[in-house]
Amino acid sequence: MLTRWNDFAGLGRDLDGYGDLRREMDRVFADFERYWGVGGARPGLSGANARGFPRLGLHDTGRELRLRAEVPGLGEDEIEVSLEQSTLTIRGQRRADAPDGYAVHRQERGPLAFARSIALPCRVDAEKVVAQLKNGVLELTLPKVPEEQPRRIRVSAS
Amino acid sequence: MRMTREAELTRAQANAPERTEAGPMSNALVIEPLVDIYENRDEMLLVADFPGVPKESLHVRLDRSELTIEGAQPEAPELEGFRPVYFARTFRVPSTVEAGGVTAELAGGVLRVHLAKSESAKPRRIAVRSA
Secondary structure (H helix, E strand, O other): OOOOOOOOHHHHHHHHHHHEEEEHHHHHHHHHHHHHOOOOOOOOHOOOOOOOOOEEEEEEOEEEEEEEEEOOOOOOEEEEEEEEEOOEEEEEEEEOOOOOOOOOEEOOOOOEEEEEEEEEEOOEEEHHHHEEEEEOOOEEEEEEHHHOOOOOOOOOOO | OOOOOOHHHHHHHHHOOOOOOOOOOOOOEEOOOOOEEEEOOEEEEEEEEOOOOHHHEEEEEEOEEEEEEEOOOOOOOOOOOOOOOOEEEEOOOOOOOEEEEEEOOOOOEEEEEEEEEEEHHHHOOOOOOOO
């Protein structure tokens, strides 16, 4: 028996389905790029895997800068944070944790070494920087030097 | 020993991530966590990156032959411009894995899921008797 192929109702449904798939794919790609950065390399995919890792965010709260870096699987002795003038550098190394005696099916995480430098938007007090590692996330609190802190200007009526 | 084929594990990815019980927040990025998959004679071992996800919001589920791992980063109002991430990924698990033999641990933002193989799937030495 022949299959009816010119069923417009069916065709319409198929196209709707395609639209859903298309939207879903667009979302997956958009989220991927927002997460790893446009053109950012996915760490597991190449040897030059430092770009895009770790995922970083910097926020200015007024009195201090806060930086967050996702460093899953790194211990505190595997991360080095340094500050030179207003350039902050985070270096790290993650060893492969392929267990002994196991066959490898898939390795996206891989061992990696990275160094990322960030030009801070203002001067911070290097002595008062606090770094904390929790659940694979490094959080830095960088208090601004007093001159850089926001100041209230009194408005006087003449 | 019989090894699992790579394709058996990752075939289910096309359907992932499904929005499931934990569900991402409206503004969360939905991302498949990066994983390593290992196997030895006793178990399959899945290692996945879940940075910033506390234990309470991490879910590991084995539903028939599908293993789903998912977890949400908490919202951090003091960190604008750093959207929370909802990690989710689904894998097809070979039938050699025992449903009751799944354990998981989370440390330093890394999840490790151990999937024990059933006794019948383990390699066995057959004694040869002389007649």
